[in-house]
Amino acid sequence: MNLNFLVNQIINSPQMQRNPIMSNAMQMYRNGDTQGLKTLCENVCKERGLDLNQYANEVMAQFK
Amino acid sequence: MMYGNNYQPTYPMYNPYQQPVPSIPSGLSGKVLDDFGSITINDIPMDGSPAVFIKKDNSEVQLRRWGNDGRIYSVSYLPQIENKDANTVNVPSEVKQSEFDALTQRLEGIESKIDKLIRPTRGKETKDES
Numbered sequence: 001m002n003l004n005f006l007v008n009q010i011i012n013s014p015q016m017q018r019n020p021i022m023s024n025a026m027q028m029y030r031n032g033d034t035q036g037l038k039t040l041c042e043n044v045c046k047e048r049g050l051d052l053n054q055y056a057n058e059v060m061a062q063f064k
Numbered sequence: 065m066m067y068g069n070n071y072q073p074t075y076p077m078y079n080p081y082q083q084p085v086p087s088i089p090s091g092l093s094g095k096v097l098d099d100f101g102s103i104t105i106n107d108i109p110m111d112g113s114p115a116v117f118i119k120k121d122n123s124e125v126q127l128r129r130w131g132n133d134g135r136i137y138s139v140s141y142l143p144q145i146e147n148k149d150a151n152t153v154n155v156p157s158e159v160k161q162s163e164f165d166a167l168t169q170r171l172e173g174i175e176s177k178i179d180k181l182i183r184p185t186r187g188k189e190t191k192d193e194s
Contacts, residue, residue, distance in 0.1 A: 020112040043134030
């Protein structure tokens with residue numbers, strides 16, 4: 001299965017389109033705004049009481 | 065007697081095995097609570113629509129929504145109690161009392177004149193004989 005196809009399916013799903021955060025994230029991704037993406041992730045993690053670095057490490061650990 | 069009527073009324077068939085179609089929830093999100101500190105992340109929908117939170121004592125209403133930048137924005141609304149005296153003109157009470165007294169005197173004068181017209185005094189019927 002093509003990973004890019006799967007990712008595109010998720011990105012273009014109606015649920016993601018209705019989510020303004022995801023829409024903004026996709027916009028920044030297309031524009032290459034990595035700093036904005038990082039800030040957005042930091043804000044979301046902060047609102048949820050998570051540490052971005054710790055959460056990123058946990059996610060990356062899944063792929064090892 | 066048979067009629068050549070081929071009309072057969074159709075009735076909707078009830079299908080007990082039909083699964084209910086999940087409906088998209090409409091309306092406002094939110095809840096009534098004692099303290100806004102008990103609001104969790106899951107109470108605020110991530111589609112950008114605001115969630116309305118009302119204090120049980122009706123002292124405050126707060127709208128919270130997710131922003132595009134991943135932050136939660138909140139707007140508080142406080143009740144404005146109507147002051148019944150707000151519509152009255154700010155006039156010193158002494159002036160108002162004097163106006164009231166003058167108005168009362170005028171009304172009493174009018175009342176006495178009406179009484180004289182309605183009940184003429186006995187023995188003093190005067191007619192203008194001209």
